[in-house]
Amino acid sequence: xxxxxxxxxxxxxxxxxxxxxxxxxxxxxxxxxxxxxxxxxxxxxxxxxxxxxxxxxxxxxxxxxxxxxxxxxxxxxxxxxxxxxxxxxxxxxxxxxxxxxxxxxxxxxxxxxxxxxxxxxxxxxxxxxxxxxxxxxxxxxxxxxxxxxxxxxxxxxxxxxxxxxxxxxxxxxxxxxxxxxxxxxxxxxxxxxxxxxxxxxxx
Amino acid sequence: xxxxxxxxxxxxxxxxxxxxxxxxxxxxxxxxxxxxxxxxxxxxxxxxxxxxxxxxxxxxxxxxxxxxxxxxxxxxxxxxxxxxxxxxxxxxxxxxxxxxxxxxxxxxxxxxxxxxxxxxxxxxxxxxxxxxxxxxxxxxxxxxxxxxxxxxxxxxxxxxxxxxxxxxxxxxxxxxxxxxxxxxxxxxxxxxxxxxxxxxxxx
Amino acid sequence: xxxxxxxxxxxxxxxxxxxxxxxxxxxxxxxxxxxxxxxxxxxxxxxxxxxxxxxxxxxxxxxxxxxxxxxxxxxxxxxxxxxxxxxxxxxxxxxxxxxxxxxxxxxxxxxxxxxxxxxxxxxxxxxxxxxxxxxxxxxxxxxxxxxxxxxxxxxxxxxxxxxxxxxxxxxxxxxxxxxxxxxxxxxxxxxxxxxxxxxxxxx
Amino acid sequence: xxxxxxxxxxxxxxxxxxxxxxxxxxxxxxxxxxxxxxxxxxxxxxxxxxxxxxxxxxxxxxxxxxxxxxxxxxxxxxxxxxxxxxxxxxxxxxxxxxxxxxxxxxxxxxxxxxxxxxxxxxxxxxxxxxxxxxxxxxxxxxxxxxxxxxxxxxxxxxxxxxxxxxxxxxxxxxxxxxxxxxxxxxxxxxxxxxxxxxxxxxx
Numbered sequence: 001x002x003x004x005x006x007x008x009x010x011x012x013x014x015x016x017x018x019x020x021x022x023x024x025x026x027x028x029x030x031x032x033x034x035x036x037x038x039x040x041x042x043x044x045x046x047x048x049x050x051x052x053x054x055x056x057x058x059x060x061x062x063x064x065x066x067x068x069x070x071x072x073x074x075x076x077x078x079x080x081x082x083x084x085x086x087x088x089x090x091x092x093x094x095x096x097x098x099x100x101x102x103x104x105x106x107x108x109x110x111x112x113x114x115x116x117x118x119x120x121x122x123x124x125x126x127x128x129x130x131x132x133x134x135x136x137x138x139x140x141x142x143x144x145x146x147x148x149x150x151x152x153x154x155x156x157x158x159x160x161x162x163x164x165x166x167x168x169x170x171x172x173x174x175x176x177x178x179x180x181x182x183x184x185x186x187x188x189x190x191x192x193x194x195x196x197x198x199x200x201x202x203x
Numbered sequence: 204x205x206x207x208x209x210x211x212x213x214x215x216x217x218x219x220x221x222x223x224x225x226x227x228x229x230x231x232x233x234x235x236x237x238x239x240x241x242x243x244x245x246x247x248x249x250x251x252x253x254x255x256x257x258x259x260x261x262x263x264x265x266x267x268x269x270x271x272x273x274x275x276x277x278x279x280x281x282x283x284x285x286x287x288x289x290x291x292x293x294x295x296x297x298x299x300x301x302x303x304x305x306x307x308x309x310x311x312x313x314x315x316x317x318x319x320x321x322x323x324x325x326x327x328x329x330x331x332x333x334x335x336x337x338x339x340x341x342x343x344x345x346x347x348x349x350x351x352x353x354x355x356x357x358x359x360x361x362x363x364x365x366x367x368x369x370x371x372x373x374x375x376x377x378x379x380x381x382x383x384x385x386x387x388x389x390x391x392x393x394x395x396x397x398x399x400x401x402x403x404x405x406x
Numbered sequence: 407x408x409x410x411x412x413x414x415x416x417x418x419x420x421x422x423x424x425x426x427x428x429x430x431x432x433x434x435x436x437x438x439x440x441x442x443x444x445x446x447x448x449x450x451x452x453x454x455x456x457x458x459x460x461x462x463x464x465x466x467x468x469x470x471x472x473x474x475x476x477x478x479x480x481x482x483x484x485x486x487x488x489x490x491x492x493x494x495x496x497x498x499x500x501x502x503x504x505x506x507x508x509x510x511x512x513x514x515x516x517x518x519x520x521x522x523x524x525x526x527x528x529x530x531x532x533x534x535x536x537x538x539x540x541x542x543x544x545x546x547x548x549x550x551x552x553x554x555x556x557x558x559x560x561x562x563x564x565x566x567x568x569x570x571x572x573x574x575x576x577x578x579x580x581x582x583x584x585x586x587x588x589x590x591x592x593x594x595x596x597x598x599x600x601x602x603x604x605x606x607x608x609x
Numbered sequence: 610x611x612x613x614x615x616x617x618x619x620x621x622x623x624x625x626x627x628x629x630x631x632x633x634x635x636x637x638x639x640x641x642x643x644x645x646x647x648x649x650x651x652x653x654x655x656x657x658x659x660x661x662x663x664x665x666x667x668x669x670x671x672x673x674x675x676x677x678x679x680x681x682x683x684x685x686x687x688x689x690x691x692x693x694x695x696x697x698x699x700x701x702x703x704x705x706x707x708x709x710x711x712x713x714x715x716x717x718x719x720x721x722x723x724x725x726x727x728x729x730x731x732x733x734x735x736x737x738x739x740x741x742x743x744x745x746x747x748x749x750x751x752x753x754x755x756x757x758x759x760x761x762x763x764x765x766x767x768x769x770x771x772x773x774x775x776x777x778x779x780x781x782x783x784x785x786x787x788x789x790x791x792x793x794x795x796x797x798x799x800x801x802x803x804x805x806x807x808x809x810x811x812x
Contacts, residue, residue, distance in 0.1 A: 024798075098799070101726075101803050117342060187228035190227040197399070202406045319507065320545060332545075389431040389453075397508055405606075405608050522710065524705065600707055
């Protein structure tokens, strides 16, 4: 993918996620893979609903910026960790919602989604009669350490689920391209909103 | 109705239902009747808020595609089941909402709506002082089997309600044309949201 | 006010109330006073978010249509009842929200709003340190009878509050002109949403 | 900043806050600093989602209007109080949300936000592992008295938090410029919505 195409995809993704309420304030960051060694990622500190092509930059798989005058999103190394581990990953999205913030604060080490038709939006689940258990990891401002923890966690899982939550912080999903990643994010957030609704019920 | 007119109606319906939050990810599917033997229906796997005329295809009342290179929405046979049984049905809508997902998971075999002014949006109810009991059927990836179950259920009812819910999956409504179907969907989802609110109340 | 100006005001009000989620399906109706004897009101059965000037018609203060081929909104006599009683009323709005539907079903004969800054949007309340008690009347498909009940109720009140709710049906507000009526509706619905939030709290 | 630039910033802020549901009816008011002695502030009584440049006026740091024919927002002296005390403040926003209205009515004299990633949007908090305690002050139609109370409260605090709530009325935030203030408002309201969600949980 060209940098121009990548920038257009990131700008459009930001507008869509803003319309869905998933990128409040400076929250959220997105990327697309450019080639085997590089990704295009959003710069730090911008509102993701109002990005321009100038707010997109190139980093390598270790998160090193091509243009050292630009500063990439704080969680860039989480994006790199996904592209390094999953060759089929072509786009990564990180969003904040009230549902994912609340549920990740209330949950233990994982969160299970079961019986939803929208589970079919996740890879390898041709039916709703399934369940997915997403890891919920502790928040950490040392992003490299958070990614090392994730890699250890993934190493121990029989199969790696298609996303994860960071406690009090947000959700990450990835997919082969940006349209697929946006649909996966919408499906995840819809199911989290349903889970939140279940937790609101009087006991 | 021409295929061009049908495609325009389906594209517009998708934008409206997306604005209302009823078609997250690849969820939802819609159709309009073209003539006594055929319908125009959305293709599989697209986001319904961003349809183009290319995402619309023609199938017959058994769900067989005119153009075998296109794949219609997974639930096409549910649309066919409605057009076969109800000669006056001209448009069918299927949507996912947090309310219909939650309530269809929590409900038994049906869900009753009573005392709402918006019940007047349903056929044969000239007053709010009425109630409608909508079937809630189990989800099933074998759509032909799900439709056979629905036909059996409808056979046993003294009068057939103007919609139904699939557990954890969504709602179906139909009407003589697309504008009427959209209004019926909005009325149904509004009343489901009110029902959800009642269930949230502390006991 | 000219009929053209009135129609433009009603079309714009419909778009705004649709954006706020207050006119689902065919719900809601609006009017503006044209002169001492006549009002412009929305026709029956249209979606109020997609009105055109053709969907507006003229009736007199008894609800009799100038053009007998057009059918005005079912609740036209409630609009007439307001214009007859309140000479300063220039615009009337009726909307449906989840909050007003739920609260009017759960409430007794009235609903009190107290301590909200937005109470200042109501007439005669220069401070938040006040309260307003809005009548909640039973729904009735005999609109003339509903209006007679309202008139009796108003006769018995020391001062008439600036709106009312119909159980399971919606809210009515009026003001000297349409911009003021829209602001009053927004203020009312905001406070009702806050009241709903209070009722959700665990006890 | 020129008055033209300031007016454009206030008009745009109003549209954004209206889209986020933070300025219902006539609620909310905003300002930007023009120079050491003057600010541009919204006039009283307008809907903040539909401002024009004519709805912006200039006052000095005591709230005295340059053009005596215009009436500034009722809470102008709260804006002045912020600009007088914080030389780095370049923009002030006041918004109403269901979350801030409900929580400010339910809270005591303050409200603590802890453990949210979005706390990083506030100044001096480079990490989520922090907490901010926002004052909740009583509502008062005597704005000068409310500001004197705030000044006394601020005098007694070891460090002044970047915003406050008025009971049943809304939230205030400020920042060096309008884009930063909008992001701070979005971050605050997102965290308040999460807090509201926690209070809804059954006990």
